Amino acid sequence: METVQFESQKELSSILREIQTNFGPKYGVLFKCHLSHWNRMSDQNQDLWLKSTSSAPRLLDGSHCWRGRAPLARELFMDTIKEISTENSTTQKSSESRFRANFQGEVDEAFDPYLVLSQLIDPDPNKPGFLTGLRLPSIDQFGFRSPCDISSIIEPFDETNNQVNLTPKYSFVDLHTDYGADGLSTVIGECRKIWLLYPPTDNNLNAMKSIDGQRGKLLRLVHQLEGGVLVETTSSHAIFIPAGCAHATFTLQGGYLVTKDFTTVKSLNAIASFIVYGLDETLPTEAREVCFDWFERCLDVTLAQQHVTTAISAWLKAEAKLASWASTHRRWRVNVRRLWEHHCQDSVVSCPCDLQEPTSSFFQHFSSVHMGSLLSSSQLRRCR
Ligand SMILES: [Zn+2]
Ligand SMILES: [Zn+2]
Incomplete structure (x- = not known):
């Protein structure tokens, strides 16, 4: 048991060091916080999750998220170019159903979406941008769905809202809560991400509300939040994100993230x-x-x-x-x-x-x- 804990501590430290190297020394504070690796949570932490939401976050087999094979990054790339060029030729913007460019953690209408594409080839640590809410036809063609093994945790109902995010290396999505649905996300290609997730306990929700509208939420709150879990996803993974949990992501290798929403009887x-x-x-x-x-x-x-x-x-x-x-x-x-x-x-x-x-x-x-x-x-x- 001690060896397992030691190994997991080493693994955790090396991931945190990687975050610090790529995203700046300010993230050194993460070393001083109580974070658990997702599959080595204490009973106490597990309890915080199970009492406040549908379940704890889990890693699943990403290859089971598709009817046949998963789409290739280059197939999604072709879709993205088409989507951006259609968007540019229409006038309606800023609706939930259109994709959005994000810069420095905020939706930024002025940020050129093609610049995000260029950062896939040549990541820019000083001006990283990413796209969210892309509706790419390949996702439905390849039959994106919840993998069967999710039913060992929860039963998904009303699966909907398939979306794609394009996140070059250095993309950082600050701490936020999606609007209440449970979610499933899987990465495509060589993409690699680190997720920090926190359960919707009274303490955490209160903390989130207290910094409403402010930037740098993760760094401001990291010492107040409880039950934090760290998950690393690569293309062989899908991650289950329980309803109402706050989460932040660091992209260490750029690529695509495919997401969907659903709900459960425990949400x-x-x-x-x-x-x-x-x-x-x-x-x-x-x-x-x-x-x-x-x-x-x-x-x-x-x-x-x-x-x-x-x-x-x-x-x-x-x-x-x-x-x-x-x-x-x-x-x-x-x-x-x-x-x-x-x-x-x-x-x-x-x-x-x-x-x-x-x-x-x-x-x-x-x-x-x-x-x-x-x-x-x-x-x-x-x-x-
Ligand atoms: Zn989210
Ligand atoms: Zn009553």
Whole structure:
């Protein structure tokens, strides 16, 4: 056991040294932080993950993510050139469905996407840029999907939103949380990345909220965050990214990253926590809507799979924030109300809020007390 720990410590140190060499001495602070290698986590760390989100991050076999073979980097490169030239000939920009150039950790409309391509051949440590949100036809043609072995951890539902990021060497994606979905990412070609991931515990969400809008999040927060996990991905790998976890990536060898979103029956608590801490408020408008859409999908999956108590506790936790969102988003309000009606009309659970009268059914109680904001006034009268 001691030898294993020693080996993993050596491996961890050599990776951190590589980060420092390529991304600057400021990342030397990572040596002083509690980080675990993903498959050598302490029970305590494992617990932080399992209690706050769908599971802990895991490495999977990347070759199983494709119906046949994986696409080659050169095939994605050809797609990218076409995508950029089409983008340049249209005027609509900055939508969630278009790709974006990023520079110094921010979306930068002025950064030339062809410059990113040139950095694949000749990486620029001083001005590294990368592209996110590319929609390349090869990804669907080659049949990108969750590998079977993911079901040993979680069961993915509603797989969607296949996207490609083009990240030359020196690309650094600062600490951020995707909008609440679980994710799967796999690298193509010679690309190699280091991921730091943190579970959505109260401590970590609070820390993320406290530096909302500031740059250099990883360096600012690294001493406050708990449960940090380090994962190295190469082309033989896919990484499972649990819902709501904050993550940062360092690209040590440039190339493509292919990603997709999904949800699980264990993700609703993490999405609710994300909303409770107001982290959705830090997202651009469109991404914030995507966040509440994931809440809706995940609620559907959770209720459909009969995890009613999980759904109730996530709902109660975020009740005030959900009510406020519902008040200005009619379609969401109607859909979510239908989900509760459809799945819980006859549920025989009792509500953990202790306000349920012995004479009223769960659904009567839940509709009038916890879904008031989702009902019209005539519907409310009928519940009482
Ligand atoms: Zn991300
Ligand atoms: Zn209640």
